[in-house]
Amino acid sequence: MLPIGAVFFLHLHPHSGRCFPFALSPFEVGLDPRSSPGLRGAMEDKRNIPIIEWEHLDKRKFYVFGICMTMMIRCYVTTYELTRKYVSRYNNNNAVKSLVAGGSASLVAQSITVPIDVVSQHLMMQRKGESMGRFKVRNHEGKGLLVFGQTKDIIVQIFKADGFRGFYRGYVASLLTYIPNSAVWWPFYHFYAEQLSSLTPKDCPHLLLQAISGPLAAATASTLTNPMDVIRARVQVEGKSSIILTFRQLLAEEGPWGLTKGLSARIISATPSTIVIVVGYETLKKLSLRPELVDSRHW
Numbered sequence: 001m002l003p004i005g006a007v008f009f010l011h012l013h014p015h016s017g018r019c020f021p022f023a024l025s026p027f028e029v030g031l032d033p034r035s036s037p038g039l040r041g042a043m044e045d046k047r048n049i050p051i052i053e054w055e056h057l058d059k060r061k062f063y064v065f066g067i068c069m070t071m072m073i074r075c076y077v078t079t080y081e082l083t084r085k086y087v088s089r090y091n092n093n094n095a096v097k098s099l100v101a102g103g104s105a106s107l108v109a110q111s112i113t114v115p116i117d118v119v120s121q122h123l124m125m126q127r128k129g130e131s132m133g134r135f136k137v138r139n140h141e142g143k144g145l146l147v148f149g150q151t152k153d154i155i156v157q158i159f160k161a162d163g164f165r166g167f168y169r170g171y172v173a174s175l176l177t178y179i180p181n182s183a184v185w186w187p188f189y190h191f192y193a194e195q196l197s198s199l200t201p202k203d204c205p206h207l208l209l210q211a212i213s214g215p216l217a218a219a220t221a222s223t224l225t226n227p228m229d230v231i232r233a234r235v236q237v238e239g240k241s242s243i244i245l246t247f248r249q250l251l252a253e254e255g256p257w258g259l260t261k262g263l264s265a266r267i268i269s270a271t272p273s274t275i276v277i278v279v280g281y282e283t284l285k286k287l288s289l290r291p292e293l294v295d296s297r298h299w
Helices: 037-044 059-068 078-087 095-122 143-168 171-199 206-238 243-254 254-262 263-287 291-297
Strands: 007-012 019-024
Touching: 019 059, 059 263, 078 095, 095 143, 095 171, 095 206, 171 206, 171 243, 206 243, 206 263, 243 254
Parallel strands: none
Antiparallel strands: 007 019
């Protein structure tokens, strides 16, 4: 989004030959917005929360700040932004862009994190002298070797029992859980931000509204996808191979309420992390804005 009341120039790209609009704010060209009541009113309207798109960013700043904020540990953010930009060529609807980009980013992320989830879940199912899952770790002497020894035991046992595929047990269930979760989270995040913006004073900081919108979106997405998450956990820990049979067994044993297990814990645990991620990511994008767009964004 370009600055309100900006002066526009056309910049000829040296390679493609295409013309791109370039804008300067009224302050940069010496205009006083106070001289025009209409212009002053437009510039003071800070109610809308403009979305900072990929093309608005100075990529060098984005990745430097991103490393500092540890936001680029997984390829999720880059996949989301690039997919969003690609989809905008065919459909500029924000909900559609968010839905497709969020799902695509989750697909990439789950391909990396599912093996970690499989190992960690088996570790969490261990008890002293027994196991609630398929595998049992040996007792290790010395506290320093306890964690690493158990992790190694689990990895070895998974590989012996199921081969490399064992680390991707429940992969489809994970995709059916987290792709919808991510795909739903982004549209709801923007939706809640827009609704809060319309209900709050114009000078309310956008970053505050975004920090509130993130957990609200997470709670909504978690509620919608929790049934599949319960099934995913059973498939990975109990070694089941059929999502449908696992679903039927769960309903037979615990009824519909079994599909809500862990929902409250999921929402509670997601709230602080979502706030940190949203504030960090939105701050990262605003710090990475191209210089000519800085004045067009209200924090």
